[in-house]
Amino acid sequence: MAALQQLNSQDTNPRSSTPFNVLCVDDEGNVLSALKRLLRKEKYQVFTANNGYEGLDVLANNNIDIVVSDMRMPEMSGAQFLKSVASDYPDIVRILLTGYSDMEATIAAVNDGQITRYLTKPWNNDELLHAIRQGKDKLVLERENTRLFTIIEQQNSELSSLNAGLEIKVEERTRQITSALNKLHSAHKLIKGNLNATIHSFYNLISLDPNLGGDDTLKISKLCHLMAINRFTDKKTIKDTQLAGLLCQLGLIGLPDKILTHPVNELNLDDRGLYQESAERAYTALSPAIPLKDVATIIRHQFAGYSLTQTAGSQENSHSLCSDILAVCRDYIYATTGRLQRSRMSSQGAIEYLTSHAGKIYNPSLVYLLPKFVELTEHETLSKSERLIAACDLQPGMELSRNVYNSNSILLLPEGHIFSSDSLRRLTKFLSEDNSPAEIFVFS
Secondary structure (H helix, E strand, O other), X not given: OHXXXXXXXXXXXXXXXXXXXXXXXXXXXXXXXXXXXXXXXXXXXXXXXXXXXXXXXXXHHOOOOEEEEEOOOOOOOHHHHHHHHHHHOOOOEEEEEEOHHHHHHHHHHHHHHOOOEEEEOOOOHHHHHHHXXXXXXXXXXXXXXXXXXXXXXXXXXXXXXXXXXXXXXXXXXXXXXXHHHHHHHHHHHHHHHOOHHHHHHHHHHHHHOOOOOOHHHHHHHHHHHHXXXXXXXXXXXXXXXXXXXXXXXXXXXXXXXXXXXXXXXXXXXXXXXXXXXXXXHHHHHHOOXXXXXXXXXXXXXXXXXXXXXXXXXXHHHHHHHHHXXXXXXXXXXXXXXXXXXXXXXXXXXXXXXXXXXXXXXXXXXXXXXXXXXXXXXXXXXXXXXXXXXXXXXXXXXXXXXXXXXXXXXOEEEOOOOEOOHHHHHHHHHHHHHHOOXXXXXXXX
């Protein structure tokens, strides 16, 4: 049996005895020299190119395993180069070196070039070597996986032609292969578990967007974690729900400013549709990260609504409940920060708002538990809800919840000011002379 002989041969992986080939692409000679010295110490076979076009020539004529590319290069950027590599050589591990000022291009590389990892310049040698070793380990496991499955297919074909007297040998060989696959599966789980770098990269993209920032998602994530602990015993489900809260805004990156800067409940029908489609965008962005599949599914259904999630099949019930948790936590935080509607709500006001929509938009059992977990988050919120009011409706005794500015951004009255008849008269006179509307928020 040729397949069984191949499985038992000493040289189970021919590439394991040869050095891995690493291509370094950078338009600075000193950078290439530094990379070459570093990698040759680790016994890698190093190829170099001064730009993307030279890099593509090297790839066409050599068996390259790993590519380390600079972002900012003339003629062809690192993002463009890695996109070509991803298209023509999808099995090659792609690592990007970039500066902090190149985040827009880095986002393009993440999306189009499907990079495995990105590191900032100047890089840390240990961190770079660790990223390359991870890429090498991934390639070794994938090649071993392909080799084993090829052998299995050949063996099954041969076993089908054997008579009943070979059943004992078949069972023995099956046990050997099952053991090998189990070991391979365990090794894959170790690599898949090391997702911190990927998760941090996605979170950084959210934080770098001036219309998003990371504060809201951190609050949502913490509240999701507390509620998931109450509803689940499975550690993975709890972790997935927490990560869904952290990355729930990923699909909003790239949407028009008019959507991101406008309160959700005040969006028109078309813009509300684009806003909710962001869940599908996030699902697509997370799809290459297989270990984050369940996280992506939770985010994908965050706008489904409680009444709709109840129609899901039994296999999706866990995901549906996680999505319900995300919806409750997301809109509670949005309500208290002014992203849900223009006026911020107090903690109690936000809970009352969610309660009024329980059973239609939000899971009633989760809304009922919300006050208990809100106390544990220690998030700062307004003591009372605020409302937007026209200057003509102001009355003495009302208290400002935000500063009031004129059209030239000059402070007229500070947050916390309590209107008197005199201050009310002076503000009304100034606004009429300024001939420019001012947003005035007061505590309800």
